[in-house]
Amino acid sequence: TLSEKDKNIVKTFWAKVAGREEQIGCDAVSRMLTVYPQTKTYFSHWKDLSPGSDPVRKHGGIVMAAVTDAVSKTDDLTGALLSLSELHAFTLRVDPANFKVLSHNLLVVLSTTFSNDFTPEVHVAIDKFLTAVALALSEKYR
């Protein structure tokens, strides 16, 4: 679980992400679809799944807005993400293993985009935070 120190590190780091959510989300989703092509199956209704395409960029922004919202709700991630968990479990029917896949890709993009700020301390805090987000999104699957 996230310590108070982890939560503070995440919030401080996320302040640097502010204003660049869509680009970072676009890069993370693009990378996920390229490196883990099995994730493409969920987006087969999009016109263009290539890296940086309009739907990929838009979806990247939407996902990052939800993650940014979660950063402000680290004391109750399960509650904060409950309706999104329900949506992914029952409507979108996304295999929850994919939450870890996107988390990994987001971690890679954050580390390359913010190479100076991405210290080992930030790395571990963001990793724990994204793991907690993935767990909260998996809540309704049980």
Ligand code: ZNH
């Ligand atoms: Zn998801 C959608 C979030 C992951 C798949 N998403 C979505 C949305 C959101 C989200 C916010 C919108 C909703 C509405 O509309 O209401 N996600 C999210 C997050 C995460 C995720 C936060 C993590 C971190 N997803 C994911 C994954 C996958 C997915 C991993 C697979 C692979 N989603 C999805 C889909 C959708 C969504 C398919 C729908 C889209 C369209 O259609 O466009």
